[in-house]
Amino acid sequence: MNVYDSERMAEVLAPLGYVHADTPDDADMVILNTCHIREKAAEKVYSELGRLRDMRQKRLDRGHGRMVLAVTGCVAQAEGEEMLARAPYVDMVFGPQTYHRLPEMIARAQRAGGRVLDTEFPLESKFDELPAARKVDGASAFLTVQEGCDKFCTYCVVPYTRGAEVSRPANAVLSEARELASAGASEITLIGQNVNAYHGAGDDGETINLASLISSVAEIETVSRIRYTTSYPAEIDAALIAAHRDIEKLMPYMHLPVQSGSDRILKAMNRRHDRAEYLKLVDDVRAARPDIALSSDFIVGFPGETDADFEDTFNLARDVGFVQAYSFKFSARPGTPAAMMDFQVEEQVKSERLERLQQLLNSQTKAYNEASVGKTYAVLFDRVGKKPGQLIGRNAYMQPVVVEADADMMYQTANVDITHGFAYSLGGTLALGESTGTRISA
């Protein structure tokens, strides 16, 4: 979502004459878009800010103007005033809900001594104030359909930094999707902290769910791939599962964070599903779309997690077989209930559990990649490879595929015969014949 927000900020700034600088060294303004989800990400902000302060000084020494330094995103939202005090050289601190006000903030920051703090949750929605025209860099675009979260998992800062759950009206989402399509996006990923909780207003006062939103986006002819992320397991409904069976443009991939495989820990996390419900969901999704690729998030070392709890998590991961996963050590976040819980797990134990789990998850990804050899996949190319003449794209299952191909294939979809399965990617050769679009052709 930070990627999406940064793109939108660039669009707000374009009418003021701002363009992207290649590097921050000589930029008139640098906006650091930050993440507060774990301590490591949040702490990085200050080391990055220190570097930018030095760059600003060097630029002044070269006789160039003073760089405006701004911080946004969830660390800005969470720390606000505290950040202005801890980094007195920062000019602007603003949260993720106020960036439509950037022109006015910049004007204020440029006045002598004018430092700006804006961490409000304004009544107006930023989406109504942002420019309607969208730019797309490549063939794939993010589209925020829903923001915020009311789930209050006990470890998570999102409900505090991104605010309560809000869905954009369906029509606003669809006009933006059409904008993105005409700007060149053939793949659109609908995003939200809790994207499957989407319940946007329709035109006639009805409520539109994610499945029907997806089916409307699928009507845009030039959009060939639709994805969505991130889902909350307890809120996956039958309509969304059916969409995976019925909507050809909806890619067979689902990111479904489970966090833990232990019922005791899931309860302490305030996740609203237990292990059995999660496994049942996986079965239902696979019944609707047998080839679906599942990915997940895991937290190890949540307060009170015993060896037996961790084994439950390990076994769940082993039994489900995720094609891709993100796993983290529990990070105590200020203001969250879990940070204050008894029985915090020792760092050493967290590290050991993480390593064991990651070994398993990596081996599953590798096995999945190896099993792809011999298949032919439609691949949407979206970046150049490390070696000259190479392009990299993704297949429907999100596996990166490296191929030797002409540069003019960039942003196109073509069939690729898979010849190699590596730890994190596939290798292949262009298949003869027409691309079949989004599904496996053979």
Ligand code: 5AD
């Ligand atoms: N500590 C560790 N991981 C966390 N996540 C969220 N909050 C924390 C935390 N306090 C992870 C969850 C979530 C992902 C985005 O980040 O796994 O799904």
Ligand code: SF4
């Ligand atoms: Fe955080 Fe996701 Fe839980 Fe919401 S559902 S509180 S965003 S982990």
